[in-house]
Amino acid sequence: xxxISSLASIGFTEYEARVYLALLANYxxxxxxxxxxxxxxxxxxxxxxxxxxxxxAVLRVEEGRATLYRPVPPDxxxxxHEQEQLRIIHQLRESLRRRYTAVEEDYLWSLAGRSxxxxxxxELIQSAQQELxxxxxxxxxxxxxxxxxxGNRAGAALNILLTGSISLEPENFSLPExxxxxxxxxxESQLQQLSDLLVIVADGKACLIGASxxxxxxxxxxxxxxxxxxxxxxxxxxxMELFTQSxxxxxxHDVFHQFSAVEQVIFDNLFPKE
Numbered sequence: 001x002x003x004i005s006s007l008a009s010i011g012f013t014e015y016e017a018r019v020y021l022a023l024l025a026n027y028x029x030x031x032x033x034x035x036x037x038x039x040x041x042x043x044x045x046x047x048x049x050x051x052x053x054x055x056x057a058v059l060r061v062e063e064g065r066a067t068l069y070r071p072v073p074p075d076x077x078x079x080x081h082e083q084e085q086l087r088i089i090h091q092l093r094e095s096l097r098r099r100y101t102a103v104e105e106d107y108l109w110s111l112a113g114r115s116x117x118x119x120x121x122x123e124l125i126q127s128a129q130q131e132l133x134x135x136x137x138x139x140x141x142x143x144x145x146x147x148x149x150x151g152n153r154a155g156a157a158l159n160i161l162l163t164g165s166i167s168l169e170p171e172n173f174s175l176p177e178x179x180x181x182x183x184x185x186x187x188e189s190q191l192q193q194l195s196d197l198l199v200i201v202a203d204g205k206a207c208l209i210g211a212s213x214x215x216x217x218x219x220x221x222x223x224x225x226x227x228x229x230x231x232x233x234x235x236x237x238x239x240m241e242l243f244t245q246s247x248x249x250x251x252x253h254d255v256f257h258q259f260s261a262v263e264q265v266i267f268d269n270l271f272p273k274e
Contacts, residue, residue, distance in 0.1 A: 010081050011055075015040055015048040020057060020071055028061075028068040056080070106227040114220040117210045121200055122147045124224075128156045128202040133238040135199035138164030149173055161241050163195055182245035198222070199238060207231040 007017035015038075022037040023029060031049060035042040049069055052058040057077055058069050111117050121140075125132060125147045132151060136144065141162065152158050153174040162168060163184045170176035186195075198210040207230065210222030225231065 010078075012057075013048070013051075015044055016052055016057075019045060019048045020052060023058060023069060023071040024074070027070040029070075030066050030068060034069070107225065108227070108230075109224045111210070111222040111224060112220075117198070117208070117220055117222040118143055120222070120224055121198065121208055121210070124200050124202045124206060124208050125151050127206070130155075130203050131157045131159070133159045133199070133201040133204075133235050135161045135163060135197050135238060135241070137196055137198065138166045140198050141166045141168055152179060159238065159242055161238060161245070163197065180242060180246075182242050184241070184245065199234060201231055201235045201238060204228070204235050205231055207234045209234065 003021060004014060004017045007020065008014065012020065018038045018040060019034055022034050026033070026037065029037070031042060031046050034040075034049070035045040038045065040048070049058060049060070053060055053069075057072050059072060060067055060069050062068075111120060121144060125144065128151055132148070134148075141164065145168070148158060148160075149172070155175070155178075157178040158173065158180070160168065160179070160181045161184055162181065163186075167183075168181055170179035170181060173179045196212040199207070201207040205228055206224070206226045208222055208224045210220055212220055
């Protein structure tokens with residue numbers, strides 16, 4: 001970790017960060033000693049020390065003809081910064097909420113980058129009150145498992161189609177009777193281009209569809225919409241995939257002897273006998 005940059009992100013200048021780090025390594029120290037340790041000109045060291053003392057990051061004491069400095073413990077500084085940031089975020093959240101009014105609209109919103117897509121996915125999961133229909137890859141299971149558990153705990157039914165190798169069982173959830181999980185055969189996932197697909201439908205009203213992008217700088221793109229007609233179609237797609245997997249698990253291969261030869265080959269590839 002670049003400590004200089006990290007301290008800069010919470011308000012330290014470069015010189016302040018270098019002086020504070022030098023103090024952490026050796027204190028109490030004079031401005032002269034800190035200048036030598038940090039490689040900062042003495043005049044700039046004293047300016048940095050004055051600002052650090054004013055913000056409560058260092059302490060000073062007069063010892064004879066010398067002024068000694070010591071750092072305030074990092075936990076104290078970071079706890080104070082964290083509390084201040086939480087206070088600002090709380091005030092900002094309340095102020096922005098008063099300006100924002102949710103509007104029903106049918107646009108298809110485009111998102112680029114996994115760091116942008118996943119927060120929308122989590123928000124969509126958290127918004128569900130009755131039902132979630134999902135298609136999840138292994139990375140999505142790892143990222144979204146906790147929000148899904150919280151959603152189920154709050155009473156949402158989960159209908160999950162897994163396209164990877166990670167196993168997820170209803171018993172892992174608070175309300176397992178409201179959880180349906182199916183594992184999609186890998187070959188079928190490839191044929192249907194589901195191997196990298198993320199699908200979330202919340203209460204049949206809103207949906208998110210994401211997948212990897214050919215552009216390596218973007219990595220993932222997605223579309224989000226509140227269009228109920230499109231959400232209905234996507235929900236039906238997930239429901240039908242879950243139904244197909246359920247049908248096969250209950251009926252097995254024997255019931256499909258009436259398939260044509262070509263259909264039997266396809267079926268055997270999609271659902272190999274154990």
